[in-house]
Amino acid sequence: ATEETKTKARILVSDAMSKEGLAPLLGQDHIECIQQNVKDVEDQDTYDALLVRSGTTVTPEIMDQMSNLKIIARAGVGVDNIDVDAATKRGIVVINAPDGNTISTAEHTFAMIMSLARNIPQADASIQNGEWNRKAFQGVELRGKTLGVVGFGRIGSEIAKRARGFDLSLLVYDPFLTEERAGKLGVEIGTLDEVLEKSDIITVHTPLTKDTKGMLNRDNLGKTKPGVLLINCARGGIIDEEALYEYLENGHIGGAALDVFEEEPAQNNKLVGLNQVITTPHIAASTKEAQLNVAEQVSDEVLQFLNGTPALNS
Ligand code: MLT
16 A cells, blocks of 8 residues: 555445445545455455445455454345454454345335236246247236235335235234234234245245244245245345255245345256246345445445544544
8 A cells, every 4th residue: 555545544345336325435535445346456454444235255364364454334234244253353343234225125025026926027038939828827916815924124014014005914923023013014923833824925034144044944834835935035045945946846835036045146056947936136125226325324334433443543
């Protein structure tokens, strides 16, 4: 680093982020903001802050190379791509943007539900292939069906609001949900097994932790109604992919819509090739609005953090 840059706080933005959202950081004289993947950066030890989405996995090795790092900001909700324990051990603060993409994710979940219920991607592929097959794509109505929601935080609550418009009944599993809040949102609370047994459509909205990994698995997926539709716009691995594949193959599960995968990018994932599976490449939060929100949220916080850092003024 040059003499000039040493006096400035340095921020590395390692994943693609809304430029407009980064504006609070870009216009500062005392801050230098560089947009480049951390893997391609040579002077890793000169950065004070690291901004990521889900594309960058922040390992202990990266933290050791970035020996000056004080804060890691996740422009999104899930911090599962950051080794938070390793960061804490090194005294590095980890922040996220907990609510900037809630609406986009809830809306994408509904896009997935509708696409599954009416076979929209398959019908589109067929017509593009020169066919006109009105028999192959008979769907199901949402009205009167039970939508099971596993994990009822911010996103789950927004799904509940939208579900009303479709005349869906909601059955929700969330160990932290109170009867009072459930009543306010007009949803019924159930155990995980009850949600699995009674729902026509099941969507998961938990973070990925050691407790939620494989939460829907070979043992309990068998309890679902035959023909059930599953949606995962949360994190790959909450629904065990191997078990999901088996239940789709034997016809018990009617279809799955997946935005997230155990391994991303999802290349060579055998679920992707199945006709009853529809997929998107982890884009539930990829809207103009959500990306502006999350980039703005973390920019403001990082700015505040850096302004309060004594090293900056030394
Ligand atoms: C999140 O955790 O916020 C989402 O996965 C969105 C994203 O990474 O863009």
